Amino acid sequence: MASTYYSMGNFSSALLYYTKALEIEQKSLPSDHPMLATTYNNIGSVHNSKGNYTEALELYQKTLNIRQKILPENHPDMASIYNNIGSVYNSMGDHEKALEYHTKSFEIRDKSLPPNHPDIALNYERIQ
Structure with missing residues (x-):
């Protein structure tokens, strides 16, 4: 439900349901479980x-911390979280930090995805 509300732009309802999911996950899963990383990211x-x-940066940092424990550095999910962090820094006007994270994302995607993958094009756009 949360992802549907998010897609509809109903962020308050999305946040409510993601938070409920997080509460259940925190009670039932180990603290470094990939599902927690996904929910923090969402x-x-x-x-x-x-x-x-x-708040977005704090949650993305939690996502990054979990993924660094459980995934290889060149995993596409690592690229995604670096991209998300870079986007927040860009929105905050910290373009140097944004470039740092978008570059990390690009380097991972460039090594782990086919050369014509749309996520690589996305990184080119974000780095420029």
Whole structure:
């Protein structure tokens, strides 16, 4: 339900349901479970969309911390979280930090995805 509300632009309802999911996951899963990383990422995206950049960064950092423990550095999911963090910094006007994270994302995607993958094109756009 949360992702549907998010897609509809109903960020308050999306946040409500993502938060409920997170509460259940925190009680039933280990603290480094990939599902927690996904939920933190999703809640971070809601905050980013609402312009709550500090909250978004905190949640994206939690996502990054979990993924760094459980995934190889060149995994496409690592590229995605670096991209998300870079987007927040860009929105905050910190273009140097944004470039740093978008570059990390690009380097991973360039090594792990086919050369014509649309995510690589996305990174080119974000780096320029």
